[in-house]
Amino acid sequence: MKHWSAPLPVRSGVWFRLAAIALAIGALITAYLPAIRGPVHLLVLLDESASMPRAWMDEAWSDLIPRLAELPPDSRLSVVRIGSRPVVEIRGRALDRVGPLSGDHTERLPRHLPLNDTGTAIAAALTQARELLGRGESGLVLLISDGRETLGHAAPVLRRFVPAGIPVLWWDPSRGRTLTDAGVTSLEVKSGTDGVIVATVGISAGTLQDAQVLVMRDGRPALQRQVALEQDQIRLVELGLGHDRLAPGFHQVTAQVRATGDLLAGNDRRGLILNVAGPPRLGLVARRPAESPVTRSLTAGGWAVEVTDAAGFDPKRLDSLGVLILEGISPAELSPAAWTSIERAVTRGGTGLILLGGPGTFGAGGYRHSTLEALLPVTAQAPDRTPAAAVIYAVDTSGSMAQPTRLGTTRLELARAAVAASVGELGSKDQSAVLVFDVQARVVLPLAVRGAGTRDVAEAWHPSPGGGTRLAPVIDRTLGLLAAPVPDQRLLVLVSDGQVTDPERAVDLGGRIKTAGVKLSVLAVGDAAAGANLRALAQAAGGRYQEVADLLELPRLMEAEVERRRDPIESGPIRPQALEPLPFAAAPVAPWPELAAYPVTRAREGARVYLAAPNGDPLLAAHRAGAGWVLALPAGLGDWAPDWPTWSHWGTVLGGLVDWAAGGGEPMAARLDLQPDGSRRLQIDRVEPAGTWSPATPLALRVQDPEGREIQVQAEPAAPGRYTARLPDGPVGHYRILATEAGAGAADLWYQPDLEFTPGHGLGEGPGGAVAAGLLVPWSAQDGGLPLPRLTGRLPRALVLAALLVFLAGLFCERFPFSRIAATDRPTAPTCIGRGPGCRRERRFRRGWGSAIPLR
Structure with missing residues (x-):
């Protein structure tokens, strides 16, 4: 018997080849059948940069909406707005075949997210579109733009769409239209020989039209004039702003053009920061301005000083001041609105603040947790070495204390929270107790030492208001608690609405409190008529009476009263000691005159102490609060510093403090530029006071933008004396740069990139050349429906793949039989x-x- 093998007959592979051809023909046919075209992902890129009229984009979007309904079922839509960086407004949202957009979207162009319009980054938007397109998804990109590419290069990105089979359409809304535009091209400000401040404004116009020019100075209108413009010409207009001399310091000047039919708003305004040299204008607020040695010395030294007392203080004058001096002023002497204005002027406007303490300030002045204390480099909190105190908190729990407040809580609940907060601020050696009273008095927390932040104060008592109010039981119980061996400082803080049933005993009870050596603070939370009984009690005891008009202030006022009545004063004579050289002194100043006394304070974290008492208490401290310098001398320069006005260095020190607060520090120059990648580069040039470049170490900066936001950045050294940092997107306008480390320093600049309005910029390699290269397909809504990409859907791809597999299977069977024959x-x-x-x-x-x- 003979065994042998033979290949499969060649004619068997014909069937495989015929099957592959049939599948390939089917793929070609199905690619052109509209009925089986699959869904498409339409990615719309909208140019929303400053050089693109918003009205044109709104019109283009309205014309596009009907075309969206013509897309195949289950199609999706993504919308990307183009600026210096792309912003995705709609991400792969399904389209409804009946309505153009599904969900909660309307037919208005979506502009929900913030966009920086100072540049046109078409390349970045195309890259974003490619990332939004799913793997294997059929896509179509529609670019709606005038083609002015100012950041990046789109051509390399467009070439990546070709092998993927993704068409990119270009719709230019500016085609066939005339742009009506008027803008400010330049702004210069100078002082003429006659003292008139002159602003020279350059104005351009795309068409012949009349326009109004408005010049603003420090946010207030200075001049307005009607001017005639010529088409495609730049006109220089000189405007005199008046003879009034600008105060020394930084001033913001802006010019704005208004014209009928102006389609572009991004170039309508231009500004600059004007630095006027000269001594700063001062404002001094004192209890007794005429008796102040500071007032007399500054006036004699030629300083321009606006002097007033607390009652005559006008917050509107803060804009014209370089330095504000507060001498012996407590937070209660100015309104909350005035303190808010001062805080804004210091932290945002850069106004310097000098706080001169003295009697009745800091702890005794109720500084604790006030707006003023938040600005200072020292706090009114007494250090641990302050003599211990025994503090009794007596809270009225009568029925009238159950009245609700505007917060929805009762008077009693707010009083309980205020007591807990005040106990938490006591020192580690202080004792405290809590009493509640109506017609009787009872102790809910006995007299004991409680650490800061103790929770049992708020949790140990939940009184139910009810009944009347009598003063005698609570005073008797308080004096009984304080009769035992307790610290020398003894305080009673009484909270009540004053509706008592034994008013005739108020004077007698007050006398008993005074005789016992107890300091009384009364916080009246009721109306003024009922508070008369509590006022009589406080006056008889030699204590303080304060009406709480806003119950939200009760916790702060209670803490301030405790600090005030403790009166942490160090008596002298005290010889100040220099801890650091003063920034304005060429040589060390010594010896310093003695002080008779000073209020005890604590240096805030990050503040620098230049003068201190022998025990380390700060006597001169400084730090930056936002944009402004804040200096604090707790002892003041008045009653507790009697030898200072006759001191040989008095003029040097006083003038140096004013110059320091006005913005002293190392000279700085700042520049902010928009980079090709859409980021912003901050450049700082900084020198030492001796004229040498600053050392090559990182520089900590705080940057305030035109909208009042503040960010912290670290600038890296790029060269001797030069630092650079990257900043996130931000608006056009006035920026203030603050160096927060040793030497400090500040710089002001106006940021307004001209990239978007540079004629012809970015057209060379932009989408204009991409059309000729076949990378872009011109299209508009007037051309008809969107040209859908070929081979949409999965069926043609599947047929082509099946044809390839069948063909390969035939070859395999012919060349490599799977079994012996x-x-x-x-x-x-x-x-x-x-x-x-x-x-x-x-x-x-x-x-x-x-x-x-x-x-x-």
């Missing part, structure tokens, strides 16, 4: 018997699985 020889019957040469044989080829294929 067996051949057997056996005689056929009955035609042949034996094995002779004439015997005819039939060969049967048997496949491996048993079927026989006869071959002859």
Whole structure:
């Protein structure tokens, strides 16, 4: 028997080839059948930069909306707005076949997210579109723009869309239109020989039109004039702003043009920061201005000083001041609105603040947790070495204390919270107790030492208001608690609405409190008529009476009263000691005159102490509060510093303090530029007072933008005296740069990049050349429906893949059979018997699985 093998017949592979051809033809046919085109992801890129009229974009969006309804079912939409960085407004939202947009969107162009319009980053927007497109998803990109690319290069990004088969359409809304625009191209300000301040404004116009020019100075209108403009010409207009001399310091000057039909608003305004040299204008607020040695010395030194008392203080004058001096002023002497204005002038406007303390300030002046204290480099909190005190908190729990406040809580609940906050501020050696009273008095927390932040004060008592109010029981109980061995400082803080049933005993009870040596502070939370009884009690005790008009202030006022009545004063004589050289003194100043006394304070974290008492208490401290310098001399320069006005260095020190507060520090120059990648680069040039470049170490900066926001950045050294840092996107306008480390320093600048309005910029390699290269396809809504990409859907791809697999399978079967083919020889019957040469044989080829294929 003979065994041999043979390949599968060649004609078997024909069927594989025919099947592959059929599948390929099917793929080609289905690609052009609209009925089976699959969904498409439309990515709309909208140019919202400053050089693109918003009205044109709104019109283009309205024309596009009907075209969205023509997209295949299950299509999706993404919308990207283009500025210096792209912003994704809609991300892969499904389209409804009936309405153009599904969900809560309307037919108005979506502008929900902030966009920096100072540049046009088409390349970045195209990259964003590519990332939004899902893998294997059929996509179509529509770019709606005038083609002015100012950041990046779009051509390399467009080339990446070609092999992916993603068409990119370009709709130019400016095609065939005339841009009506008027803008400010330049602004210069100078002082003429006659003292007139002159602003020179450059104005350009795209068409012939009349316009109004408005010049603003420090946010207030200074001049307005009507001017005639010529088409495609720049006109220089000189405007006199008046003879009034600008105060020394930084001033913001802006020019704005207003014209009928002006389509672009981004170039309508231009500003600059004007630095006027000269001594700053001072404002001094004192209790007794005529008696102040500071007032007399500054006036004699030629300083321009506006002097007033607390009652005559006008917050509107803060804008014209370089330095504000507060002498012996407590927070209660000025209104909350006035303190808010002072805080804004210091932290945002850069006005310097000098606080001169003295009797009745800091702890005794109720500074604790006030707006004023938040600005200072020292706090009114007494240090641990202050003599211990025993503080009794007596809270009225009568029925009238159950009246609700505007917060929805009762008077009693606010009083309980105020007590807890005040106890938490006591020193580690102080003792405290809590009494509640109506017609009787009871102790809810006994007299004991409680650490700061103790929770049991608020949780240990939850009184239910009810009944009347009597003063005698609570005074008797208080004096009984303080009769035991307690610290020398003994305080009673009484909170009540004053509706008592034993008013005739108020004077007698007050006398008993005074005789016992207890300091009384009364906080009246009721109306003025009922408070008369409490006032009589406080006057008889030699204590303080304060009406709480705003119950939200009760916690702060209670803490301030405790600090005030403790009266942490160090008596002298005290010889100040210099801890650091003063920034304005060329040589060390010594010896310093003695002080008769000073209020005890603590230096705030980050503040620098230049003068201190022998025990370390700060006597002159300084720090920056936002944009302005704040200096504090707790002892003041009045009653507790009697020898200072006759001191030989008095003029140098006083003038140096004023110059320091006006913005002293190392000279700085700042520049802010928009970079090609859309980021902003801040450059700082800084020198030492001796004229040498600053050392090559990182520089900590605080940057305030035109909207009042503040960020902290670290500038890295780029060269001797030069530092650079990257800033996030921000608006056009006035920026203030503050160096917060040793030497400090400040710089002001006006940021307004001209990139968007530079004629012809960015057209060379932009989308204009991409059309000729076949990277962009011009289109508009007037051309008809959106040209959908070919081979949409998955069916054609599947057919092409199946054709390829079938073809490869045929080749494999022809070249590499999957089993051996067996051949057997056996005689056929009955035609042949034996094995002779004439015997005819039939060969049967048997496949491996048993079927026989006869071959002859």
